[in-house]
Amino acid sequence: MFRISTTPIETATVMATVEDPTCGGLVIFEGRVRNHHRGRDVLRLEYEAYQALAEADGNRILRGALNRFDIHAAACVHRTGMLDIGDIAVVVAVSAAHRDAAFDACRHIIDELKATVPIWKHEYYTDGTDEWTGCDHCSGHRH
Template identity: 40%
Template sequence: MDDIRLTTDVLDVEKAVQTVTDPSCGAVSMFLGTTRNNFEGKNVVRLEYEAYESMAEKQLNRLCLDMRQKWDLHNILIHHRLGHVPVTESSVMIVISSPHRKESLEAVQYCIDQLKATVPIWKKEIYEEGDGCWKENKECPWASKS
């Protein structure tokens, strides 16, 4: 089962874990990306996400297929917030179950790296001073390398 979702709702960790848990699996691995309150000396108050939704969903489904070719995985859940995400709330949640821990742990790491590199979701940091800055994912092949 693949559960892909772009949402403005708060991400529900307990429900996600219940969704991917299966009696045949000995591992459930998870990554939560949360909004931190600072960046390069500036106080961050929230993140704002936008996406090219239809393409993002296609890319996320391709990513699931790719991971299933690389590892023996049972369930994959990838939920990403859109809109405003306040400090300490989760923007992205990846939860993967597998018969053994190695597969799900490796797949979670691969998933977040590939999501940032290939899925058309954009993030803007909003600072306490009121200004904001669109952020470039360093994983993107077109990102400027500094």
């Protein structure tokens, strides 16, 4: 299950979707808004997504992880909207019988998500400037 959320993400809720008594490994990744990026002080972030495509792509990534790794379940939720420093932007949860598969699948999911899913990050800096990051084709465009 992959979904986009406009409200704060509850990690425990995402975790509950993958828990299973047959699984000894449960890996949770929380991506949080940090106060810096490439040497610049960040004030806040705004995420935008093409929701239908993002959810389709995200679910494709999760299905791929289920086929590629020896895992029981995987889930991911990504926020959109304005986020402050420390807010949770994304949660990935993976369960497996053993930890190695859970760790490997979790890393694969977040890496694929960042590389391919249409979610865009707009950074606002403490010096009053802002820019879209990780999205070369967004430069100069207002969404």
